[in-house]
Amino acid sequence: MRFAILGHLINKNDINDIPKKWIKNDIILSPEANINETKGHIIGIKLTAKDIMSLPQNQVREIILNAAVYAQNELDVELIQLGALTTSVTNGGEWLLGQKEFKGFVNHGDSYTAVxxxxxxxxxxxxxxxxxxxxxxxxxxxxxxxxxxxxKILVPQFKHSILIGRREEKLLELEIKIKGNFETTIDLKTKEADVIITATNHPKALLDSQHLNKNTIVIDVSQPPNLSYEVCKKRKDVIRIDGGYVDFPPKYHLPIPGMPLGKNFACIVEVIMQALENERENHVGSVDINHLRKTEKWGEKYGFTLNELTNFGKPI
Ligand SMILES: NC(=O)c1ccc[n+]([C@@H]2O[C@H](COP(=O)([O-])OP(=O)(O)OC[C@H]3O[C@@H](n4cnc5c(N)ncnc54)[C@H](OP(=O)(O)O)[C@@H]3O)[C@@H](O)[C@H]2O)c1
Structure with missing residues (x-):
């Protein structure tokens, strides 16, 4: 099954890191990638993280739909992965699935990212x-x-958990889905934690030095990162780890601009594994824990696993 990874720029300057021949009029298009004879492309829309979260949603969704339809009609793509914030603005991919022009399968790739x-x-x-x-x-x-x-997975394993969001009503909905010793809050109470995971769609850094306890471990899954390089430089005691990075054999040659060689995002890897499996299903909205466990097994099967922890691409 042919796949396409749909991404966007993080910052304006990122366009300078993209090979010139990838840059077309409306989109960014990589050469065809071939992973064990399963083929696909990376497609970028020319919007930054800030554009995606601040422009009118209809406008952003139309650009995403156009890119998906282009992949379907011009590149014979059947499976689209919604990268980074394209998931957030399409209601976890459900909106794209509801558009009659696009007839393929959609996966946000968040299941393997959670694994x-x-x-x-x-x-x-x-x-x-x-x-x-x-x-x-x-x-x-x-x-x-x-x-x-x-x-759902980690709260039962920790002594105490602080689940942070921006909307009280969504935190109340979350409370009935989680087991373990936890509190929910709209305050950024990360300083009380020994370990922090960031998984927000905030379009820039969110955690400052005052939000970090001494020797805290931060798994920064958010793209763009929620803990900046500058704060890491100031706070040598804090251990920041690139979240959602997977070791990816360079032989497959799927270079993601800005990503260190031999690494790839877990969301991209999930969709590559789905294409390798020829699994003709959608994975949008809330993560199904059974599917999540399946992606974990796929990771073991194909050897796309996390071997090395890094911070901004450098081994820890
Ligand atoms: N590393 C990887 O491989 C990888 C893979 C996939 C995604 N990602 C990144 O992971 C992040 C999360 O993705 P997702 O698909 O889970 O997104 P999502 O479903 O849109 O969830 C993001 C959540 O962040 C919350 N949020 C935004 N600003 C916040 C703040 N200041 N304080 C507390 N909560 C805040 C939002 O709350 P509201 O709903 O109330 O606005 C939303 O519930 C994104 O940055 C994405 O780019 C990384």
Missing amino acids: VTCHAVHKALEKFEKKPSDLSIAIVGAYGIIGEAVS
């Missing part, structure tokens, strides 16, 4: 010889698609 996020937490705790049952964790963006899936 890899949990793996990163466990790997980091092992490395620093800590046990979740002794620690507190804060999850920022806790009722988002990734946040909810990660909360």
Whole structure:
């Protein structure tokens, strides 16, 4: 099954890192990638994270739909992955699925991202010889698609959890889905946590030095990152880990502009694995934990796993 990864620019300057021949009139288009004879492309829309979250939603959705229809009609793509914030503005992909012009399958890739996020937490705790049952964790963006899936898995393992969002009513809905010792809050109470996961659609950095306890471990899944390089430089005690990164054999040659060689985003990898499996299903909206466990097994089967923790691409 042919796939396309639909992404966007994080910042305006990112366009400078993209090979010139990828840049077309309306979109950015990679050469065809070939992964064990399963083929696809990366398609970029020319909007930044800030554009996506601030322009009128109809306008952004139309640009996303045009790119998906282009992939379907011109590139024979049957499976679209909604990368980064294209998930947030399409109601977790459900909106795209409802458009009659697009007849293919849609996956946000958040299931395997949640798996890899949990793996990163466990790997980091092992490395620093800590046990979740002794620690507190804060999850920022806790009722988002990734946040909810990660909360379901990790909250029961930690001593205490602080589930953070912006809307009280969504936090109340979350409370009935989660088991374990937790509180929910609209305050950015991350300073009380030993481990922080960020999974927000905030279009820039969110955590400052005052939000971080000494020696906190931050798994920063958000794209754009919620903990900046500058704050990391100031706070040497804080351990920031790139969230949702997977080790990806360079032999497959699917270079994501700005991504270190040998790494890839878990959401992209999920859709590649779905295409390799020829699984003709949609994965939109809330994560189905059975599907999430399936992606974990696919990761083991294909060897796209998390071997090395990094911070802004550099090994920790
Ligand atoms: N590393 C990877 O491989 C990978 C893969 C996929 C996605 N991502 C990134 O992961 C992030 C989450 O993705 P998603 O699909 O789960 O998005 P989502 O479903 O849209 O969830 C994002 C959540 O963040 C919340 N939020 C925004 N600003 C906040 C703030 N200041 N404080 C607390 N909560 C806030 C939103 O709350 P409201 O609904 O109330 O606005 C929303 O519930 C995005 O940045 C995306 O780009 C990374």
